[in-house]
Amino acid sequence: MTAYEVTLNKEPCDGIFACLTRDPRFVEDDDGLATIDPDGDPIYDGDGEVREENGTVIASFDDERIEEARQAAAACPVNAITVEEVDQ
Template identity: 65%
Template sequence: MPRYEITIEKDACDGIFACLTRDPRFVEGEDDLATIDPGADPVYDCEGEVADTERQVVATFDDDRIDEARQAAAACPTDAIVVEEVGE
């Protein structure tokens, strides 16, 4: 199973939230921008590491849901989300 990282650049996010409809781990943050909450998925018991800084949100997962994350990134009209494999 691939280990992958999801990065949301806060400067590029404009709060359209198209990502939320593609992957339930994406949620609206307190700053009215997209963020990631592994526990927000009502179907899957999901675990991941999330670092939320002033400039970006970086989440790392090692599950089989990379395609959902890629769909969320592709739906972002401002290209604020990057998904990349970082190992196995």
């Protein structure tokens, strides 16, 4: 398995939601912008941890779905998403 962090900077997010079609852990937040919710994906059964700091959503995962997160980041037209592998 791969440990990785997904960071979503909400300031440049413009609600295009290209990320939602690449990784179902991305969902629409109450503010009309994207956020990350591991429980928003009906097939995800891991223990994702999500926190928000100063308008940035940071999610930590330890699973085999890093490629989906990378696809979501690549699809974001405003480059608001980054994905980084982290040490366990």
